[in-house]
Amino acid sequence: MAPDPIFILGLPRAGSTLVEQILASHSEVDGTLELPNILALAHRLRGRTSGRAASRYPAILQELSAEKLEDLGRDYIENTRIHRQNAPFFTDKMPNNFRHIGLIHLILPRAKIIDARRHPMACCFSGYKQLFAEGQEFTYRLEDMGRYYRAYVEMMDHWDRVLPGRIFRVHHEKLVADTENTVRALLDFCGLPFEDACLQFHKNKRSVRTASSEQVRQPISAKGLAQWRHFEPWLDPLKQALGPALTSYPDF
Numbered sequence: 001m002a003p004d005p006i007f008i009l010g011l012p013r014a015g016s017t018l019v020e021q022i023l024a025s026h027s028e029v030d031g032t033l034e035l036p037n038i039l040a041l042a043h044r045l046r047g048r049t050s051g052r053a054a055s056r057y058p059a060i061l062q063e064l065s066a067e068k069l070e071d072l073g074r075d076y077i078e079n080t081r082i083h084r085q086n087a088p089f090f091t092d093k094m095p096n097n098f099r100h101i102g103l104i105h106l107i108l109p110r111a112k113i114i115d116a117r118r119h120p121m122a123c124c125f126s127g128y129k130q131l132f133a134e135g136q137e138f139t140y141r142l143e144d145m146g147r148y149y150r151a152y153v154e155m156m157d158h159w160d161r162v163l164p165g166r167i168f169r170v171h172h173e174k175l176v177a178d179t180e181n182t183v184r185a186l187l188d189f190c191g192l193p194f195e196d197a198c199l200q201f202h203k204n205k206r207s208v209r210t211a212s213s214e215q216v217r218q219p220i221s222a223k224g225l226a227q228w229r230h231f232e233p234w235l236d237p238l239k240q241a242l243g244p245a246l247t248s249y250p251d252f
Contacts (some may be wrong), residue, residue: 002029003077003084006112006190007038007104008093011152012136013126015172016116018220020093021201022183026192030090032083032202037076038097038104047102061106061173073107098123098152101159105166113192115156118172119249120149120242125235146241153245175252176222 006023008016024031045057064072084090089112097104104111117123124146125140138148159167168189175182183198197204202219228235239246 003087004089004110005080005108006089006091006110006114006251007097008091008114009101009129010095010116011096011098011118011123011132011149012095012139013084014095014116014118014123014130015170015175016093016095018172018201019114019116019170019186020091022186022198023089023091023190023192025188025192025201026089026196027138027197028043028088028192029088029190030084032080032091033110034094035080035083036093036094037094041107042100042103058102061103064106069106073109076107080201082167083203084246091141098156098159101163101167105163112147113167114186114189115167115169116172117169119225120146120153120246121228121235121238122172122225124149124238124242125231126224128238142235142238143241146238146243146245149200150242150245153248158183171250174226176220176225177252179220 006029008020008023010016011127020031023029042057045060046055047057047060078091080092095116096114101113104113118126124142127136128145132139138144156167168186170182170186180199184194187194189200208234
């Protein structure tokens with residue numbers, strides 16, 4: 001039986017690396033990387049377009065047969081084999097995969113999907129001050145960062161409506177405040193028994209190549225939760241761009 005993927009997605013600096021490190025500390029999970037396979041598949045399905053020709057994706061998904069979708073799922077499993085060992089599950093922590101949950105659901109119906117979410121001000125400010133190696137151009141302006149976060153929330157609301165119960169949301173603040181219970185719920189969603197190593201994730205020596213690589217080498221701490229408040233007088237453009245995404249965030 002092929003290993004089952006666990007997709008960890010969301011926005012940059014939302015805590016997805018921490019969630020992955022927790023899961024990768026489990027004996028039944030291989031931790032991998034930010035795998036580009038789903039993004040590459042979506043790009044391929046768009047087809048070659050010229051001028052203002054409309055992209056074929058995602059509309060093309062409704063034209064694909066069950067056999068073709070199954071083949072795409074098998075290709076994904078095979079093409080990611082190089083990053084895995086032999087555990088029953090493995091992680092795929094590409095944040096931008098949140099745009100392609102419909103595709104994931106169709107080609108990998110047994111995959112687990114984890115949405116790592118963080119308070120919008122904390123997440124956006126952290127993304128704004130982080131210089132990413134490539135991509136993530138929306139993080140260069142506060143207004144763009146806020147609009148992108150807002151669009152992400154709206155898209156995740158859509159996935160929740162059309163795929164109820166398919167996505168498990170990990171709020172970073174709840175993970176920090178109630179680590180063990182949150183980890184237990186996460187493992188239960190993934191069909192994994194509890195292991196204490198998941199609470200000792202910071203002792204895991206696996207390679208981590210994201211901006212949070214040093215943070216996940218340390219025990220969970222609340223010291224970074226409200227760092228953005230030191231700069232609040234200058235963050236009004238971000239607040240305005242976030243709109244309802246800011247006011248609707250749960251109070252932990």
